[in-house]
Amino acid sequence: MRRIVVLAGGIGGARFLRGLRPAAPDAEITVIGNTGDDIHLFGLKICPDLDTVMYTLGGGIHEEQGWGRADESFAVREELAAYGVEPTWFGLGDRDIATHIVRTQMLGAGYPLSAVTEALCARWQPGVKLLPMTDDRVETHVVIDAPDGGRRAVHFQEYWVRLRAAVPAHGIVPVGAETAAPAPGVLQALAEADVILFPPSNPVVSIGTILSVPGIREAVAGAAAPVVGLSPLIGGAPVRGMADKVLAAIGVAADTAAVARHYGPELLDGWLVAPQDADAVPEVEKAGIRCRAVPLLMSDRQAATAMAGQALELAEEVRAA
């Protein structure tokens, strides 16, 4: 059986994975999920990226929105606001809250996040093995301007949800990453993988955060398997999200070749760019990364499946080379 390992953020990663399953129906797919976006709110432990993957693959996602639950209601949020409890900017739905209650209780009872995630997935049956990147606490902070003219760091969710990424980001810090360890199964999955894929997730705050956990970058770089990534930028702009802004924060230009070079040939064997970026192909290949231009818009499941197929094909090409 082919073993595929995918490093995934939220919506982009989840939709790619939904395309990957039918593209590789017999494969054993392991997902290493970003937990740098995790946040504690109202005493609840919230793991937005893990949940987006779980809900998307398990059929519970709010399809149009891309995150949160279908048929969601917001009675708890309304009431918390009526009590004047902060923060009010995080859109916590009632159905979603049940997931956080179960997770928080299990963590409180001493289970590591990886065991909790497995228990939650027992309900959702996502069809992949979903692993958090780490069982340790890592929190992505974004450095922004402070009112006093200096700078301050805010939680990624505050930057993204409350501030809508509308203020300049000067740096991205995965707080706690330096002392975090990969969750059980992560390094083994990378070592035993036949293919490793970077979906069009954010290269800084999603895949970059996963790679910041000591041991994971090295395991990807040292893996026997071909590593193929899909550009999250098309024509220099992110399909969704704020990849351009957080790339700027770490000094990387918002173009697909720059992102490929940022990962570098140490990590990447192959890189898929959109047809609009075909002129980036020679530049990427010059950097030692095999590159193809293929449609990269996940407009529907079929498109995502076609993209996943292209990624697997490029991986085979790399392997054969």
Place this chain on the structure above:
Amino acid sequence: MRRIVVLAGGIGGARFLRGLRPAAPDAEITVIGNTGDDIHLFGLKICPDLDTVMYTLGGGIHEEQGWGRADESFAVREELAAYGVEPTWFGLGDRDIATHIVRTQMLGAGYPLSAVTEALCARWQPGVKLLPMTDDRVETHVVIDAPDGGRRAVHFQEYWVRLRAAVPAHGIVPVGAETAAPAPGVLQALAEADVILFPPSNPVVSIGTILSVPGIREAVAGAAAPVVGLSPLIGGAPVRGMADKVLAAIGVAADTAAVARHYGPELLDGWLVAPQDADAVPEVEKAGIRCRAVPLLMSDRQAATAMAGQALELAEEVRAA
């Protein structure tokens, strides 16, 4: 200003209080609420009786049901059940959950329950000062038959909600009461009261539990104010709830005179019985408790106000005697 102190359980106490406010519009009303029914579920601290009083007086109660929130939804409960999380028998509504989230967070931050209750009441403006009987943990347990032929103790909510009080209760134990202290303000309110009232709340698991906190029984017994109670039994049956069953568990007959004698003249100066129980009046008076037969069905707010008026009148009679 007249100072009225009421020892209250849940629905009966709350509806009586809603009648008392218009019956004594200028009075300062302090409510000492039962917390023996409190339960931790899903990591949340739930105080059913305090909330019933707060919601009822604050206009947020589910009117027909008598407990829980109006316009309630149950998305969280549905989802918890879908995860297979126990228990499923406690009817936790979405709006209600927000109250428990705020409470649990404040308790976790180190605030005592009395301060938390005050903060929650800042939203609901119940028009009374609502005090928990204690800031300490007291949990009413009910002794029932065990499958092995022996006996076991279950949480009051399990007896009442899960088992619907349909199994024999052999004893009632307010676990932790012996080391609990009255919450700040409780003893002072009793000492300074002009009138003390026992609404038609459960004499065992509501008022009995409040009185089990060391110092409270003594403060009621020693108070300068007249103490008047209203019978929770009419014609030997509870108007609502399971007073008859828990009275049996502590060896008290399910009739209004027996309940009056159970409180005793050390606590009670006056006792109101229903017209159906008029023949109990001489028996209660023989026990040294002034007694009147008046309508005791809180069929609507006006009826509750009339009952409160009768209780205050009997208190004046006691004072003048």
